[in-house]
Amino acid sequence: MGLIAVQSPINTRSLQNPQLNISGGRRLSGELQVSGAKNSALVLMAACLLTRDTIKLKNVPPLTDIAAMSEMLISLGGQVRSVGDALELTGDSINTSTAPYELVNSLRASFFCIGPLLARTGMAKVPLPGGCQIGTRPVVEHVKGLKAMGAQVTIEHGIVTAVVPGRGHRLTGGRIHMDCPSVGATETLMMAAALADGETVIDNAALEPEVIDLAGLLIAMGARVRGAGTPTITIEGVDQLHGAEYAVIPDRIEAGTFLLAAAITRSHLRVTPVISEHLGAVLTKLEEAGCTLNHDGIGLTIKADQINAVDLRTQPFPGFPTDLQAPFMSLLATARGTSMVTENIFENRLQHVGELQRMGAAIRMQGNTAFVEGVTSLSGAPVQGSDLRAAAAMVLAGLSADGITSVRGLEYLDRGYANFEGKLNAAGASIERVSSAA
Ligand code: UD1
Secondary structure, eight states: OOOOOOOOSSOGGGSSSEEEEEEOOOOOEEEEEOOBOHHHHHHHHHHGGGOSSEEEEESOOOOHHHHHHHHHHHHTTOEEEEETTEEEEEOTTOOOSBOOHHHHHHOGGGGGGHHHHHHHHSEEEEEOOOOBTTBOOOOHHHHHHHHHTTOEEEEETTEEEEEOOSGGGOOBOOEEEOSSOOHHHHHHHHHHHHTSBSEEEEESOOOOHHHHHHHHHHHHTTOEEEOBTBSEEEEEOOSOOOOEEEEOOBOHHHHHHHHHHHHHTTOEEEEESOOGGGGHHHHHHHHHTTOEEEEOSSOEEEEOSSOBOOOEEBOSTTSBOGGGHHHHHHHHTTSBSEEEEEOOSOTTOOTHHHHHHHTTOEEEEETTEEEEEOOSOOBOOEEEOOSHHHHHHHHHHHHHSBSEEEEEOHHHHHHHOTTHHHHHHHTTOOEEEEETTO
16 A cells, blocks of 8 residues: 555645635625534544554545644554545554654644554653644643553653553553543543553543544444543553544534634525534524524524624533634624623634734723624735634635735645635635735
């Protein structure tokens, strides 16, 4: 089998300083197709390190983050083959337990490899991912849990070295109470526990749908996992895992972004596929704001006319997701009345406020809360997306604004949205990817 690194179909590298030019004010119609969930696919790819057999993951979105995770797996000796929207991943020739700094630095989620590497080889050396644009993002809970399973963990010169001492180099099941329900820590520890000796119980586990998706793949690989989606997850370790075929869930954040694109342009369209339970808090807020929603079993139809102010506070699932806070704020910037938006998950995730203000939004900040007074219309301006979701928020604002909005920061956008402008253009938007040097 050849090794094929997955590349994003969007060739941003051929454009110098790419930006999106959005001609605002158009209504959207028709249907927007949701890709597989980025955050699920990334962790499911890491889980493939747990077996020598081939795992076929279907519905994997073509994103730069997926390409980066493929590079990480290949750098460890794994094989990655791209077949349509599926990836075939084989970990029979893993030949190192050391993850390269450049790859962890470029993709935070590649820190996930520490759990499966340790479980499979008894050793893992992975650079600390460090902070990013939205916050410091510690990995304390990941490390604490691995120690509770018998790993000796040291952090020196920015590198986390974890070793399982003793004969067999096998982790031992343990009881882990997480101080906060970290998604990444829950997933890391589930993967590590899948091959551990005995039973592991993770208390105060994250409830996110991506955690349930990981449990689904692990179970398909022969793992014994119970309780994913509840605060207590129990994993009974097995000696080995085997190959499987598994489809990634639809991306709830992409779906939410599309619903917000419809709402901000006061449009009527269908977004599909959507699993409503994955978006409960978001759908409630959209209805509270005045949108009409109708789920037909697969997709969700949204009809938006007048948008009213609503208050939101980001929280772990099933609360309102931090990943949709910025896109929702763009909508509220055009609502009737004043909304209060509080960011509780990441300490630096309100950088889009300044950019929205450049487009005429009336927003006042107080600590981690933004008071957003809706305006009749935003005005197109050159703006910068400071992280993935902030970049999406800028595109949404541009869809509704008067005139042209130029959005930079596409290196972030392309990490999480497959063919974003192509999909929106097919529904009636006018977005052009150009070189800002032109
Ligand atoms: C994941 C998602 C990201 C999403 C986030 C919150 C992936 C690849 N990324 O990130 O898109 O925004 O969940 O829904 O799935 N924390 C600690 N100590 C720790 C770990 C986390 O205090 O050891 C805190 C963080 O600082 C943050 C909160 O817990 O305030 C949530 O972080 P976490 O759930 O770990 O997010 P990620 O898994 O990194």
